[in-house]
Amino acid sequence: MDYLPVEVIGNILSHLGAARDVVVASATCRKWREAYCKHLRTLSFNSDDWSVYRDLTTSRLEILITQTLFQTTGLQGLSILMDDVDEFSAATVIAWLMYTRETLKWLFYNVRTSPNVNILEICGRQKLEMLVLAHNSITVFEPNYQMFHCLKSLSLSYVSISALDLNLLLTACPKIEMLALVNPEIAMSDAQVIVELNSATLKSIYIEAVTLDKFILEADVLEILHIKDCALELFELIGKGTLKHFKIDDVSVIHLDVGEAVDNLETVDVSNFTIIWSKFYQMISKSSKLRRLRLWDVVFDDEDEIVDLETIAVCFPQLTHLSLSYDLRDDLRDGALLYGWQGSTSLEHVLVLELGWTVINDLFTHWVASLLQRCPNLLKLIIHGAISETKTHEECQTLANLTSSVVELMRRYIHVDVQFEYE
Template identity: 75%
Template sequence: SLLLTVCPKIEFLALVNLDIAMSDSQTTMELSSSSLKNIYAEAISLDKFMLEADSLETLHLKDCTFEVFELVGKGTLRLLKIDDVSVIHLDIGESTENLEVVDVSNFTIMWAKFHHMISRSSKLRRLRLWGVVFDDEDEVVDLETISVCFPLLSHLSLCYDLRDGALQYGLQGLFQLENVVVLELGWTVISDLFSQWVAGLLQRCPNLRKLVIYGVVSEAKTHEECQLLANFTSSVVRLMRKYMHVEVQFEYE
């Protein structure tokens, strides 16, 4: 906070690989700024990070470990990006009303709690949940709730381990993602469920223009893995005959 006091008009702050020495057994950082608009934190480990920023628009956390992260703001946050972060208690308070982009990757979440935190973001246009792991193994992303809470959503990216529940619950209901024009879907471990999941999502995106499929293909492939990939490719070819207006792109690694 001393730095922010000395620089009262600072708008961008990057905290990278800080070596923080504390006399107290609990490492706590408290920052307060009325001018800060963008904060980037990378490779930081703290017990508690308290951030009070009335004008904050962009929050990007990468490769960090916190027991507690709390943001106190005034609803100016527009972009929230969390990448490979471990946090026990995440609270961004009342700062979500104007969120337009939420990008979460390599992160363990309790979906119900996380969704409640961003559910007031009616202006959300981009949602990316990539490589997420659920605290409760029975949890799935509730796409019907997403369609209701985020009516302006135009870009949806999803990649997580599929189970039967993803089809039974994730695609239940008669909802439509009316404004989604770009859909990005990926797998970490391919299964027969993936092509069914893709088909179910395509049915619910009537105005889709572009579909991007990301996949991980191991170098040492078993016969079963090769067969799954072949079956998936055939399924997509058949499926896309129904959606000739949609551009399809594959990205394998």
Template identity: 75%
Template sequence: MEHLPVEVIGNILSRLRAARDVVIASATCKKWREAWRNHLHTLSFNSNDWPVYHDLSARKLEILITQTIFQTTGLQCLSIFMDDVDEFSAAPVIAWLMYTRETLRQLHYNVKTTPNVNIIEKCGRHKLEVLALANNSITGVEPSYQRFPCLKSLSLSHVSISALELSLLLTACSKLETLALINPDIAMSDAQATMELNSLSLKDIYIEAISMDKFILEADSLENLHLKDCTLEFFELVSKGALRVLKIDDVSVIHLDIGENTENLEVVDVSSFTIMWPKFYHMISKASRLRRLRLWGVVFDDEDEVVDLETISVCFPRLSQLSLSYDLRDGVLHCGLQGSSHLENVVLLEVGWTIINDLFSEWVAGLLERCPNLKKLVIYGVVSEAKSHEECQILASFTSSIVRLMRKYIHVEVEFEYE
């Protein structure tokens, strides 16, 4: 170890990340202390890493973090996550940011301060590439002054910001590729009923726990769109057809529009979502490159609507992974087996139920017949803890049916996942 270059030791210490571990390791010898001072590039203060953090007062934590950071000279990645810790004073937090901002590439920041520290103001116009903020407020965004010329990834979690300033913030990030909005507190002005975001560089957006009337996203280069736990009356994506991945999870939206240019879609993953199938199918029907289709726990706006395999097999010839949940309501199976076309390229089939009955195994058998090149079958099920005698009999009958069925498909690997 004594022959290791001091730069290599700096990389080793940086991989430890946690400040407590780095400090202990740097005490090994004089050479390691030199690496700590001059070649450490990653440092993390996380209240979940060391229980003692919770026992210290905010004042002592401020001193500890200040002393640790000020012993370094070239930090590139700084993470400060202090959950369930008393609020810090603004002065030491500003000192940490001012001391490191010339070299910092990544900042992960979850610290409550009094008064609030404007992170955007302190970190703008420098080399920051990744910024993740949580439990903070953002005010007074000035794109002409607070520019982020290198920022590629931005995450805002439980952050308070107005719709206008969020739009201005994106304008200040000319190279932004990844954006995550997680349960933000977005203030809308009385004259502004619509939130409009515009980015020429954005490729990936994750939106969780947002509730509003109208959301318009204009992103010509967007490749990945993921909506989760959102309540929206109107959502529109305006792009030039670069979208490859569409995920919708537990979303309530009256009008959804992802545009007509869906030729590049490769993944469509929809779960716990009420859809008008004809309209939704029309949006994705041009996706001849689709490789994965997941329709899980969807509720159809019209009780007579049916998703049929014939339509899927004809329109999505490259499909290799198909995930369907069994939904029988009022005697209508919403994912039927109409037609005779085969899904030649499907190698992974996932099926599941929320309420099982005797017809489920027949439905699975019909799906297997349509997938001649299948390699793996995964069966998901919900089993209640207090099972009635009838439920036990149905589950036992289903298991026996699957065992008999798989003797016919011995080349297919079968996996069960029960909740």
């Protein structure tokens, strides 16, 4: 250990991350103390890392962070996540950011201050490449105000920002590739809440807990689109066909339009969603490169509509991973399934098949068997099931019959790895 270069020790300390661990480790000897002061690259103050943070008064915690931070030089990564702490003094927080901003490449900032601290004003035009910001109010005064020339990743959670400022902020990041919006408070002067974003470099966007009238995104090179737990009247994507991964989970949307951006889709993941299958299928039908398709707990707007597996087999010939949640239409006399087994076209490239149910019944095994017949090269079968805590005798008997039937079925498919996952 005596022969380790001080720069290597600084790298070791940087991997510890948590400020308390770094300080304790730096007490090893004078050389390690020097590494902490001159060669530490990352430092994290997180209320979840050390319970003592919650027991300290706000002023004492400010002093502790200040003393620890100001002994370092050249920090590239700083994380200050204090969810359970009262408001810090804005002057103190500004001092922390001013001290580190010239060398910072990434900043995780979740600090409530009084008054509010505008991160854009302090950290703009620096080397910042990643900014994760929570519980903050954001104002952009001019389109080019404090340009983030190096920023590639931006995450905003529980922030207050106007729709105009959000677009201006995105414009002020000419190299941005990843954007995450989680439960933002978006202010609008008009009756309708409309967000219009435009980026020539954005590759990935994650939107969660957003309620808007209209969300229009123009992104020519977007590859990943993930929308979760949102209520939207209209969502429109304008792009140039670069989208590869599309995921929508527990979303209420009246009009969904991803335009001509589906030709290169590789993954479609839809869950807890009400759709008009004919329109949705028409939207993704050109995705001949599709490899993963997941339709889970999907409700159809038309009661007579079903997903035609024959059409899926024909239109998505490259499919390797298929996930379907089984649902029996009790209101139909012939016991029609949500995913019909009509047709004979094989899903030759499917290697992984995930199947599940919401309400179990004896037809489930027949449905599994029909799908296995259509996947001649299958390697893995994963069966997901929901079991109520207060199981009736009938449910227990049905589950027992299902297990026996699947075991019998697997004797004919000994090359398939079978897994059960119950909730």
